Amino acid sequence: RRMHGRAGAPSIFVDSRRSTLLGSFLCCSSDELKRASRAQLRKSRLLTAQSDDPIAETFAQKKRRQLASGELYEDPEFPAEAHSLFPNPDAAGDKSLEDFEWKRPREISLTPKFINKSMSRFDIRQGELKDCWLLAAVASLSMHRRLLERVVPSDQGFDRDYCGMFRFRFWQFGEWREVVIDDRLPTKNDRLCFMRSQEENEFWSALLEKAYAKLNGSYQALGGGNQAESMEDLTGGLCESFDLSQPPGDLLQILFQASRSHSMMGCCIEGASQQQSVLPNKLITGHAYSITDVQNVTMLDGSRQCLVRLRNPWGNDSTWDRVGPAEKQRLGVEVGDDGEFWMAYEDFAREFTRLEVCRLSPEAMYDDSGASVDPRKRKRHWEMSLETGEWVANISAGGCRNFIASFHTNPQFRVEIPAPDDHQAAAQGETKLGTIIVGLMQKGVRREAGGGHFKSIGYCIYSLTSREAESGTLDQLFFRTHRFVAKSIFADLREVCSRHRLPPGYYVIIPSTFAPNEEAQFILRIFSEKPNRAETMDTCSCISCGHETGLALVAGRQSVLHAVVEQPTDQLYKAFIKFAGPSRKINARQLQQVLNVTYSKEIKSFQGFSLDTARSLLALVDVDMSGSMAYEEFKQLWGQVRQLRKVFKEFDPGSTGYFDAFKLREALKLGGLSVSNKVYHAVAVRFTDRDKGLVGFEDFVLLCTRLQI
Template identity: 35%
Template sequence: MSLWPPWRGRGEKDPMGGPSQLPKQDYEALQERCLRNGCLFEDSSFPAILSSIGSGSLLRKLPPRLQWKRPPELHSNPQFYSANARRLDLCQGLVGDCWFLAALQALTLHQDILSRVVPLNQSFTKNYAGIFQFWFWHFGKWVPVVIDDLLPVDEAGQLVFVSSTYKNLFWGALLEKAYAKLCGSYEDLQRGQVSDAFLDFTGGVTTTINLAEAPGNLWDILTRATYSKTLIGCQTYLGSERVLENGLVDGHAYTVIRIWKVTCKRKPEYLVKLRNPWGKVEWRGDWSDSSSTWDLLSPKEKIMLWRKDNDGEFWMTLKDFKAHFKLLVICKLTPGLLSHEVGQKWSCTVQEGRWEKGTTAGGRMKSHQARDTFWKNPQFLLSVWRPKESRTLLMPCSVLVSLIQKPRHRHRNRKLPLAIGFYLFRMSQLFGDQRKLPREFFLKSHPLSLPEEFLREKEVSQELWLEPGTYLIVPCTSEAGQESEFILRVFSRKHFFHEIGSSPKAVFFKEIVDQAEGHEKFFKYFERNPEINAAELQKILNQLPWSGLEGTHPLFSLDACQGILALLDLNASGTMSIQEFRDLWKQLIHYQVVFHKHDSDRSGCLNWGQLRAAMKSAGIFQNLTQDGKGIYLQKPEWLLMIMYS
């Protein structure tokens, strides 16, 4: 199983600023055009020809006389998706993409997460035009992928790649085609890791546990994971996907779908339930479908847990699981999962960066000589604070850092990913000039955290326990001169995060610098008070100059500030952080510009016609209720009502 990361299809501007390979395709417009013209959509950017399947070994696996057909040609009653069908109904085809399918099957255990990737209102009846759309999280942004529904089939009309045990369901086959388009071709799905697909399905942070070195509380980790918003997969030791005597497949990915503690011979036994993406071939050891160990359970437990079906699903003990599987992959949608902080509100900050040969590709820290280039790597300043409700506790703050590299070729397996990692340093003093820390800093400083090894993976992450204070994060490749783009994400309860070399005023608070004419009082205020209450918010808002708006200075009442704080205070601390204020300021500036644009007579008030035009311009109050008599208020819309009430 390869560690190579996925890539995309063809054409549009990438959110990272580099060229992407996905075309700009408007799903609604294309569907409407096909319906108007009475034709079915054919995707010229991912056509129904062999080049979309690949150009190498996969072509040799294809059946003779391969055809491309649409689901209505393959079944008399095709359905896109059925909530009544058994969730784990997908089976792997000729593509060696067990890693993709194992992740996808984990996705089906969470309907709300699945519906973000797979819009479930698509069908082969209402407004059917042979066009479908799926969504993937790609390097900091959700991107749509549009496809036609022409699928590769053999001479008998059987799907060549992913299929469903329900022969009339096609969402899995169509999603695989969309992912193949994103990655370059079907052949580009041949190798990969479960963690790659988890990231593309959710934007969550993946944690990989080497089961040979598993922590003693592994069962507790699995318990919290199965009862939280997580996706769980696992992988056997590397191999050629051959079936071993014990029924497991080497070099193969599986989905963890359930855990259960039973009582056996008056002692607890810890069981893990897995599914093989093939939809068949199962474990043959203890607690397998044919094992006599089931007779040791009470009749009630046996009836509840035991099923004898050749469906690829099986139970095994936690001990056997640790012995026969190499990796456990947990995709966390709540970053506090592994730190006993489940349910706490976390904030996330994302920064984009680039390693460029000769300027910012400094490589890892090897020796004093190597540090001549190490300091050239991008440098990010991180300030960590305890939330207000935790300030009486002396425990360190939990911070999750995720580094994701961008693939270097539109076909995901054409170029190996770089080996990447990041260093963490404690800052004993602040550098006011906001320039990169010089070589001398790294000669004198020892990293607080450093990579045990540099990994050739799309994402590397680490959970850190940090005392409140200021830190430096330096992401890098294993060797100097290696080029790539990356995104760096930081999750914590309270933090401030920006790249050195472009000050926080330019990165996080560009709007404030522009509108407040370089007013420094605000920044100094937040340096003294990492969090502010409603009265302090009122003071700041009423003191800042609002230049360039050609109107009277807005005055904020204490009631209005209390309402704003209640709206934006995600962790119910009663205070606002610097990141939360940044979001607030951006929205206030936007609405002020819109207001003054439509206040044509400079009266300081909007009449009904002007107000309606301003709302349309701001793109608010558009969400009608089902009966059309009311609206759903989103956060910016409620904020606007507070401002002008």
């Protein structure tokens, strides 16, 4: 899937003060959860970069300050140094870092231009870097002038207000980001080393590549990838991938629809190895091609044939020779268009192995002023919702469905398909279906040292009843008793994406890594013809009151906690008097002693409760805040601790003193404590052993106590 060319979970901070935690824990109704989810959705929508936005103002201020200094700008975040090129020299191959010299365009050309006349797909040439996957996407983007203008603002140059500072915009994980660079470029013998324009005095493409390298951490990070990544980063769209060795039956229709609806397309021939090879027809394996048009044309003999136009300097096909001059003029082809060629559709489908179609997001369909990117085309565009999340080891990184005991701990996203697609034909008695395209993308991998490695990711989709859709997070039992209705492949790509046609209704999407405990942040995007309603499945934080202990009983497991388990009253009283003495009251230190005498014998490897835990337990029943408790308070507290011990033993039947951290939320629920996703994450990182993935008995008791105080 990775093609080669020729040559940072939102951190959750919870105030340790009880009021802050309890505020988020107890004061959260179902309606409030929904409103918060909708607010988060609005906040995470793709941000359209506008001329008067704060980022643009910051750039203008920075540029004015630089001009006032009289010095040319030097980017401190992406310096003209070796580590900006190849931070991992071992992976640089035969490239000697000493051969590179950083030069500004004015040092390379006497008449440098940012854009020479206009930006065209024929302008761009690949250099020594293996980033044909980026070059092909830029070539496709250049066919959409207003889309390209968003990425490459044209109001820049080397004449008026030049200070060595340039800016570009890229879509990254749910928002448009502005990247500011200086114009020092890697050269050898006064020639650009990497991406460049056909005209030697034009520099927009070389500077665009540098900005993208900065966004990803280095030039080295761009050495190998797939077009889906670059097409999405240039448009904010969602890419579907089609295996042409097993093509869909409507492949030709997909090509025509994509060509006519502003979608960007790319293709490649996947080889057995990562090494490129030139085929007899001059096509190259492991190389990225952009698809620039699809047309039904009239041949010289009067027949009609479908042709696919591709762009790559090494392509060649003789079909175009059989098309008459009138058709050539209608299609607007120029004989001298370097790197662009036409293939018969049948040959295209036979020779290429993968097709990437990037469907533009609603935001990408309009320019900065809100106008359609092409007023002549009133095409239907897709509706989109976007959610963010992360997989955290032993908390929310449960792995795929093969690991059913932890699968339910993965983030869960509810989506509603409200209605079937428009103009859908269905046989009598058949249910009309709605289409959703789901894209799961992991974040920040290319910025890791040496480019990083993508984890194998994917997702499953389950159908929900309306009651299940409103029930909060789904537990392990649901996934043991329900079968998924759709799923993606699991692949070590930045994004996996699939199209699904499902009956209108409620569904839950479970994104995951293939193996448990692999950590990453991700975004989940859902495209549909009709507006879809998507949000995180969450539970309202609350304490369910059951017996006089204050702990609830969970349906289906009431036999476990049918009654408060305690020592016979006379034995319990004797133990209390032994430690209380004449005052008939015990303090936290005495409570610690009496608890440890009992539980150190019951639980293997248990070292006893700390004084801090004893103080928290005492606070549960110390209503008068005297710092001590009488026998009746002690008796009540003893019952609560015994019940927590009973809950703990359900998940630690061998009395080892620990249970799997993935079971913590279920244990809390069995103890009558329901917590929201945010609260659960906050307490799980504090009260579990992150290295071993375990929850100890004292930590469990302390957590349950703190949640009730």
